[in-house]
């Protein structure tokens with residue numbers, strides 16, 4: 001997938017200091033001639049060190065819900081990538097109001113600001129496969145873009161993600177905002193810093209997602225925590241593939257439409273843990289934990305048929321290759337990761353030891 005079409009573009013990335021946003025900014029900078037990038041981010045779940053230091057990057061520190069920041073967003077952007085979120089499920093359960101402020105209001109206020117902009121070619125909204133996938137602990141079928149939206153959501157986070165989709169469709173229909181929805185499966189890769197940003201009320205502030213958690217613990221020789229003996233499954237997609245898919249949505253996605261960004265491969269958490277222990281040489285094995293009480297998601301993976309047909313998108317990096325790259329990055333950045341985890345030591349002391 002080429003990047004012709006983004007050259008000379010002026011691009012806004014909301015939430016661009018985060019894991020996906022900072023990788024997207026790096027990819028745009030390294031592959032696109034004369035692109036300029038503005039990042040708006042309040043560093044709620046990210047570190048300033050992730051923002052690319054580059055003469056073509058303008059970083060605005062603050063919330064996209066802040067009116068004085070919104071007023072400064074002018075009709076001068078060709079593309080907007082909206083990646084801001086209140087990370088993640090468990091933090092949103094702990095603090096639904098903060099989730100609302102940073103995961104729902106962000107979308108609404110951004111769209112209200114840009115709805116009449118005339119220069120925009122595409123607005124790409126980052127949605128989540130978890131909001132749509134059928135909840136099953138039996139056999140999973142690939143979730144397609146047309147699957148019904150589950151009314152019983154597991155968290156304010158996933159409710160907010162789907163509200164963002166509703167607003168994307170509404171603003172496209174009502175104001176012709178060229179919004180395209182990208183539904184991600186589970187992204188992993190370099191640049192996801194455990195403990196990044198501010199304490200958000202639960203140990204998930206530190207442990208974020210399963211892949212970086214397993215890699216970090218494996219490198220420290222700690223047994224990997226397996227809930228429900230690792231029977232649940234996910235669709236793991238490498239960060240470079242997600243960024244390519246986001247750019248595909250910007251260049252080829254149809255306004256008003258939705259595309260899965262998935263590997264299309266179902267992997268059990270047990271298989272992931274076994275691969276990580278093997279690749280890191282971790283001999284500590286696993287510890288078994290009960291299922292998280294709120295989590296009914298079970299098994300899921302995404303269909304790639306539509307995004308392959310209409311975006312020409314296909315995830316290219318195998319799980320093994322992606323894990324190897326992520327392990328290498330984690331080893332190189334271990335001091336930084338240790339320091340961001342340590343920021344939360346006081347808060348973590350008061351938490352249930354099973355989460356540590």
Ligand SMILES: NC(=O)c1ccc[n+]([C@@H]2O[C@H](COP(=O)([O-])OP(=O)(O)OC[C@H]3O[C@@H](n4cnc5c(N)ncnc54)[C@H](O)[C@@H]3O)[C@@H](O)[C@H]2O)c1
Nearest residue numbers: 015018019020041043044045046063064084085087102187
């Ligand atoms: N990583 C995944 O596996 C995954 C899966 C599905 C969907 N997504 C979606 O992709 C997007 C990016 O996820 P990520 O993994 O990079 O998360 P992240 O937490 O690393 O990035 C989100 C960024 O949004 C910023 N932010 C939060 N509130 C903000 C506000 N009010 N104004 C401006 N910025 C704000 C955070 O500081 C952070 O930098 C999110 O919308 C997320 O819901 C991610």
